[in-house]
Structure formats: structure tokens, C-alpha cells
Amino acid sequence: MIEIKNIEKSFGGVKILKGVSCVFEAGKTNLIIGQSGSGKTVLLKSLLGIHTPEMGTISFDGRIYSDLSADEKREIRTEIGMLFQGSALFDSMTVSENVGFPLRMFTNDSSAKIQKRVDFVLERVNLVGAHKKLPSEISGGMQKRVAIARAIVNNPKYLFCDEPNSGLDPNTAILIDNLIREITEEYNITTVVNTHDMNSVMEIGDHILFLKNGLKAWEGTKEEIFLTENEAIVEFVYSSELFKKVREAYLKG
């Protein structure tokens, strides 16, 4: 479980996050949604420790990040898996080397043991037979899957995904979303996903945090999002005709 309280973050005097609080529970896919520029990535990078908020606390299962020593912070980072927006695979390494990288850096496991784990997670993300390929030699959807495999190879307690399905076709996007949710439930991970894709919201939105102008404008589940009268939500979600119709159908039952 991750708990954030009153997070504030500015860049060059402009406040991007103006005091956001939320609880992200384990075993659930927690979504952060909001318009482009609303601060989703800034919030996620604050959770990751890449940005340091000026105000507020972030606690990982009771451990308040800003109070920890450098070693303890490093320790927490080894418990985090991150899926970056552009996959961020190391382009000089093969698929297999990419996935095994965190293990080679942080464990003393034998290469046979590492290889076994790598094979296991690659199979888990339904990617077999690409071990020896370079990231540039596989498709975007496959790259995402490799990145997920790399993010979970360490058995992370926390998994963060920045727009996991941007740039993917609808089918592949749903596959990736479902993969993230299955893994979250299977290993009881605290997962936080940034997205502005309403399909993801419908598919995997166990808990949704809606950001607007640096503040939490709404919070709830994917079922509740159809029922709420919250103006900001209605405006954001139903800017698309398709979802307007979905909502009407949903309200009719």
C-alpha cells in the first residue's frame, strides 16, 4: 500500500501538484487519469523518487520515503518495478539481457538461476522465442511486454506504469492492460497506472484518481465513474461521443 498526503510540486515557480492525497492499495490496479499536462507523470515520478516534492509525504507500507536514509531509499527502489512510457529498454542489450539486468545488478544469483527466472517472466508475459533479439528488432507491443517482464523480474511490491498502452493498437492495448491487472492480482502488487485512455479505465480501473489543475478532482471505481455527476469527470470522460452513448446505455441498465 502506498499512501500520499498533500503532495506539492512546482517547477520554476509554477505549482504543478497543489496538495494531492490518496491511498493506493495492494492487489489493485490504481489509475491516475487526467488531461495532458495535468501532472500525472510528475506525480508518478514523485512516487519513484525521481522528483522530490516540496511538501507532503509518501509512504510505502508505512515507510515514509523522505525520512529514510540513502540506503533505505535504495532498498525501496529495488522493490519498485517501473514501466516507462517509451519502454526504456536498454538498446545495446538483448531482450534476455534487459530482463535479467536488475538481477545481475542486485543479486549474486548464478547466471543459470537468472536465466531460469528470465525465461519464467518472459513466458509470463507471453513472449517466447525473442530472447536473443535486440529491442530495435521487435514490435512496440513486444517491447512493452519485455519492459513489463523487466519490471516484475525482481518480484516488486510496487509497480508503476506510465501510459502503458499509448501508441498500441486497441487489441494489443487491452492485452497489455489485462496483463498488468493479472500480474497485480497474482502477486498482490501495489500498482499505479497513468493513463488518459478511457478503454483502460473501463478495463482495469479498480480505483481511479482523477487529477485536474494539480488537485484531486474525483476518486472512485470504474463502476462509479458512470454514475457520478461530478462536472469535471463528466466533461473529461464524455468528451467522446462513444462514451456518452456507453454512459446512457449504462444508466438505462
Added chain:
Amino acid sequence: MKGLIYKEVDDLIIDSLGIVAFISFFVGGVVSMQTALNLTNSFIPKYLIGYATRQSVILEFAPTFMSIIMAGKMGSFITSSIGSMRVTEQIDALEVMGVNSLNYLVFPKIIALLLYPFLVGIGMFLGITGGYIATVYGGFGNSIDFIDGLQRDFIPFHVVYAFTKTFIFGMLLATIPSFHGFYMKGGALEVGKASTVSFVWTSVTIILLNYIITQLLLTK
């Protein structure tokens, strides 16, 4: 770490052998040819060709001008490879995993460039060889005069001076381009700009330090 260092040695040193050999050989040849062509007065001894080739190749051409060329070759390679890791969030990925990314990326390059004097040594050897071949086979002088010139008034400290500055330039080649890549912001276009800026700064620094080192080591 070992693997990373081998990879950098391969990318930076081994990969540069060809261009260093090629340029040194032909520039050495031209230096001796130019010297020979300017020795029109028959009172000037012929050994001067070998002497001038040795001095210019060892003192300036191989250490300094080869480093400027390497600032273009190795430097832009380093800046663009680290810069593209920055823009594609690979550096963030390293940080998130708890890896000290600056160390991870730059340290192996510094170690690899400890071998840079070896590269410059090859440049010196081939530069002089090129001079010898151009002189002897081009009909500008004979082998005995050239070798006499190579050995005449040899000051061992000049070699120390040349390799001292080579070592320093090697460290500049590893660090300046790395920092330009590491701290860049933006996208693919900015990677290209960062490589250009890093080349300019690396060469300006090399030229200025060359002046200062020469002043410190060779003047009394």
C-alpha cells in the same frame, strides 16, 4: 562492470584504430614531403626531413590533432549514445532500479580511455613510418639520412611531455562528451545539437590545455 569496460574499449579504442592509422600514415607522409620540398638550399642537411617529421608528429600531430579528430569521432559517439539514453528514459530506468547511472555510464569510458595513449603511440609510429616511406620511396632523400634525422638531438623528455598531454586529453575525451549527453534535455533533435556543442567544447578545452601544458612543461 568488466563486460562494460570491454565494450567501451571495443567501441572507443579498437574502433578508432583504423582511422588513426590511416590519418597518421598519410599526414606523416605529407609532413616529410613538405619539409623536403622546402629544403631547396643544398647546404641544408638532408637529415632535417627525418628530424622535422619526428618533432612535429610526436610533439603535436599525434597527441593534439589526433585528439581533436577523436573529439569528433569518440566524442560525438559518447554524447549521442548517452544523450539518446536520456531522451528515451533509459537513464531514469537505471536510476529507478537503484543504479548510480552517472557512474555506470561514465566510469567504464574513463577506464577504456586509459588506453588512449596506446592509440596515440600507434599514431606516432605510423606517422613516422608514413614520413619514411614518402621520403625514401618518393625520392626526396635516402633511408640513412632520414634515420639519422630521427635519432639526432633526441630529447627523451619530449616523449614524456607528449604522453602526459595525451593522457590528459584522453580524460577530457571521456568526460566532457559524457556530461553533455548526461545532462541534456529534449528529444532526438537536441541529441544532435548536444553532440555538436560537446565537440566544440572538447576541442576548445584541448587546444587551451595544450597551450598551458606546453607553457608549463617545455618553457623554462
